[in-house]
Amino acid sequence: MEKISGEEYAQYYQTYVSLVPEGDIIQVLTDQMKETVGIVSKLDDEQLSYRYATGKWSVKEVVGHITDTERIMSYRLLSIARGETSSLPGYDENAYVEEAGFDDIPVRDLIEHYVSVRLATIQLIKSLSKMALERKGTANGHPVSTRALMMIIAGHEMHHRNIIVERYLSKN
Template sequence: MLKRPLIEEYPEYTRSYISLVPDGDITDILASQSDNTYTLLSNLSEAEANFRYAEGKWSLSEVVGHLTDTERIMGYRLLRISRGDQTVLPGYSENDYVKEAAFHLRSLTDLLEDYKLVRRSTISLMKGIPQHAWERIGSANGYEITARALPFMIAGHELHHMKIIKEKYLKGDSVKG
């Protein structure tokens, strides 16, 4: 089981995300999280998927797309850092990515399938990382981070957004409107 990263292994701005991750096997947490997210959102209509709780806020489809894009980037960072690559990895603008992705042109079903595929890919990557490689340190978005911290960031980032989805988009099983 992968140990929880120490606070000095990841940037301060990610602490709130990582603090949301419960104790346990991070691989199991990521797998069950994927199932829970899919189950929660898969029965929504396209109208519900395009709901925005306020002007200028992302739609649910855009949030799902953002989660997937972010996990792809974090997974790539995990691959590079765990393999000992010392290349400084750039950051990205989440708002620009969402704006340019045109998630509204894709069905929620398609976006959720993409999300599940990316999560399976992340878990598969994690299973192939040797134990010693989890402590490797790399630079991403101007900060040092260990390979071990990245899966916890992925899980915490999603927990952060799921909290917002439940509070701002969903009321029980239906979308506010």
């Protein structure tokens, strides 16, 4: 995948986009899936429930958030790739996590959900034409391209997986 310009996404996403290595985005997403499953599946209940500070999400909630966000970004990707001209809505990530009850879901189910969403994202990306990959639309009031959405999905996961490793696993 070619480098994308900052004009293809809101500045807010720069942190995520900067984390994604150059190369085949399908391979990046596939490798990430294996790495994330490898990390999360080895954690015990205490580690999965750990919060590094008051008001912060548990590891289970972080995994659920990664999955929810990928589903939303994939919907945006699909919509824009198919030529949607309406502005796509934003979402409140904290409200989504609060309503989801991720802490009550067995970790194997959270992992299965994550993997199914990731595999669907990969299949979607594989199905896109060159023209679809060049389309731009609007999400959460900001311009965004399909190419940028692929990078945002990958970078968002990298960002949160780094937090899991640095703030949750190193302290627990």
